[in-house]
Amino acid sequence: MSGKSKLTVDVAIIGGGIIGTATARELSKYQLKVVVIEKEAEVGWGTTKANSGIVHAGFHEEPGTLKAKYCFPGNQMFPKLCEELDVCFEQNGILMVARNEEEWETVQKYYERGKERGVPLELLSGEEARALEPELSEDIVGALHAPEGGSVMPFELAAALMENAIYNGVELLTNSPVIGARVENGKKIVETPFNIVEADVVINAAGLFTDEIARMFGDDYFTIKPRKGEEYLFDLDTKNMVKRTIFPVPSKVSKGILVIPTAEGNLMMGPTGDNIDQKDDLATTRDGFQRILEGARSLVPGINPRKIIAQFAGVRAASDRGDFIVEHSPNVPGLIHLAGMESPGLTAAPAIAVDAVRLVEEAGMKLVPKEDFQPRRENIVRFRSLSREEQDRLVKENPAYGRIICRCEQVTEGEIIDAIRRGARTLDGIKFRARAGAGRCQGGFCQPIVMAIIARELNIPLEQVTKRGPGSEQVLFKAKELLAGGITQ
Numbered sequence: 402m403s404g405k406s407k408l409t410v411d412v413a414i415i416g417g418g419i420i421g422t423a424t425a426r427e428l429s430k431y432q433l434k435v436v437v438i439e440k441e442a443e444v445g446w447g448t449t450k451a452n453s454g455i456v457h458a459g460f461h462e463e464p465g466t467l468k469a470k471y472c473f474p475g476n477q478m479f480p481k482l483c484e485e486l487d488v489c490f491e492q493n494g495i496l497m498v499a500r501n502e503e504e505w506e507t508v509q510k511y512y513e514r515g516k517e518r519g520v521p522l523e524l525l526s527g528e529e530a531r532a533l534e535p536e537l538s539e540d541i542v543g544a545l546h547a548p549e550g551g552s553v554m555p556f557e558l559a560a561a562l563m564e565n566a567i568y569n570g571v572e573l574l575t576n577s578p579v580i581g582a583r584v585e586n587g588k589k590i591v592e593t594p595f596n597i598v599e600a601d602v603v604i605n606a607a608g609l610f611t612d613e614i615a616r617m618f619g620d621d622y623f624t625i626k627p628r629k630g631e632e633y634l635f636d637l638d639t640k641n642m643v644k645r646t647i648f649p650v651p652s653k654v655s656k657g658i659l660v661i662p663t664a665e666g667n668l669m670m671g672p673t674g675d676n677i678d679q680k681d682d683l684a685t686t687r688d689g690f691q692r693i694l695e696g697a698r699s700l701v702p703g704i705n706p707r708k709i710i711a712q713f714a715g716v717r718a719a720s721d722r723g724d725f726i727v728e729h730s731p732n733v734p735g736l737i738h739l740a741g742m743e744s745p746g747l748t749a750a751p752a753i754a755v756d757a758v759r760l761v762e763e764a765g766m767k768l769v770p771k772e773d774f775q776p777r778r779e780n781i782v783r784f785r786s787l788s789r790e791e792q793d794r795l796v797k798e799n800p801a802y803g804r805i806i807c808r809c810e811q812v813t814e815g816e817i818i819d820a821i822r823r824g825a826r827t828l829d830g831i832k833f834r835a836r837a838g839a840g841r842c843q844g845g846f847c848q849p850i851v852m853a854i855i856a857r858e859l860n861i862p863l864e865q866v867t868k869r870g871p872g873s874e875q876v877l878f879k880a881k882e883l884l885a886g887g888i889t890q
């Protein structure tokens with residue numbers, strides 16, 4: 402125990418993914434002392450950073466499931482939430498397409514299912530679907546159109562939720578893996594290598610590891626089974642090939658291979674849905690790529706794999722119930738599990754967060770609203786989206802906005818400095834917040850300069866600048882020279 406700092410809070414949230422950060426922000430509306438405990442160097446680096454980024458419309462989910470309960474309400478919360486937090490969100494719509502008469506019958510069943518929930522939907526003929534999306538396959542005989550489906554930058558949203566929660570008083574512990582947990586005199590004790598956190602209520606939002614956190618408290622009544630999804634991202638010049646996310650008719654286990662216009666503008670195809678043994682298996686595979694390409698081309702034949710600039714895999718935290726778990730522990734009063742968050746967990750997160758607050762109240766916490774809660778995140782600069790006049794004005798005010806550091810994505814030094822001031826501590830943190838390094842060259846040109854800016858702004862030696870936290874240090878001598886000579890480009 403010795404040497405560890407002690408922290409006493411009302412609510413401790415384990416895990417800073419989309420579920421933990423959305424819950425933290427929701428709890429920050431009340432007079433509570435809340436801490437988020439995250440094992441990585443920044444929030445949002447679990448499943449939240451590696452998914453399709455689709456804000457599902459809410460017609461897919463089986464009736465009677467928690468997925469159905471939270472998906473459509475979550476979808477409906479996105480426009481306001483993303484406006485308040487100034488996060489990239491496109492309500493670009495969804496098309497589920499049928500390639501034959503049998504699939505058309507299934508599409509109509511989803512139409513009925515969605516309509517019963519109040520999801521805005523329309524049925525289109527093949528011609529009407531192709532009039533909306535001219536690149537769609539000639540084989541498509543009909544489609545279900547959900548205009549309120551959308552696309553979001555999931556990492557940006559998690560970072561923004563956390564930033565806003567911190568602004569409203571929540572504390573964040575990073576690089577803090579929970580290594581032990583127990584109950585002492587009714588209090589929940591959570592231990593990391595550096596801290597002992599004593600909490601009245603603990604929210605277990607540790608994604609793939611929620612079953613392991615539960616077991617630390619003696620709860621072993623659910624298991625998380627990892628299921629991997631590979632995704633392939635295209636160059637920005639594929640923008641506008643399709644505007645809406647294109648879904649096939651789903652199989653029993655997955656929503657299928659999709660063609661996805663991301664909120665950033667790149668096209669993406671994926672994901673696979675493969676049961677795996679290791680929760681940390683993030684490898685992409687030739688076989689996965691072939692299956693995805695075949696699936697994507699059956700929807701949009703013109704897809705050109707030569708335009709792929711990046712590939713990644715994410716792992717779904719599927720529960721052995723086949724559904725979300727949003728409930729009090731049956732054994733430990735004051736322990737709440739938010740687990741089994743496979744798709745549509747990102748979409749459902751805002752609605753789950755509201756329900757998590759209800760569970761916190763049920764666990765005995767008095768909820769007194771804060772009168773000075775600030776819902777907005779202000780002053781986010783996206784230089785390349787500004788008009789010429791706005792750019793000129795900004796550069797006059799702060800010349801750092803006049804220096805382009807990432808040429809592919811046109812990201813300025815000013816935006817990188819902003820990202821650091823908003824909480825980025827690593828190259829990946831900059832990439833996901835400001836997009837420096839997210840373009841065609843994947844950081845090949847700008848990485849040393851971004852490293853030098855991080856070192857200068859955080860006043861740390863270059864040797865301590867990491868890609869994604871301890872163990873990923875990458876000193877480049879070019880960056881050292883740049884730092885020594887002042888940063889210019």
Ligand SMILES: Cc1cc2nc3c(=O)[nH]c(=O)nc-3n(C[C@H](O)[C@H](O)[C@H](O)COP(=O)(O)OP(=O)(O)OC[C@H]3O[C@@H](n4cnc5c(N)ncnc54)[C@H](O)[C@@H]3O)c2cc1C
Nearest residue numbers: 416418419420440447448449452455579608630746747748
């Ligand atoms: C390929 C793929 C595509 C998907 N596409 C979509 C989509 O388009 N739309 C949609 O709605 N959903 C989608 N999903 C699902 C969505 O990504 C998840 O539901 C969501 O990200 C789960 O968030 P989470 O916060 O539960 O988990 P995570 O993001 O994994 O967060 C858990 C956090 O807990 C931390 N943690 C773990 N163990 C510990 C510990 N011991 N101590 C401290 N911290 C710990 C982790 O580091 C992590 O940050 C997709 C998932 C995958 C894999």
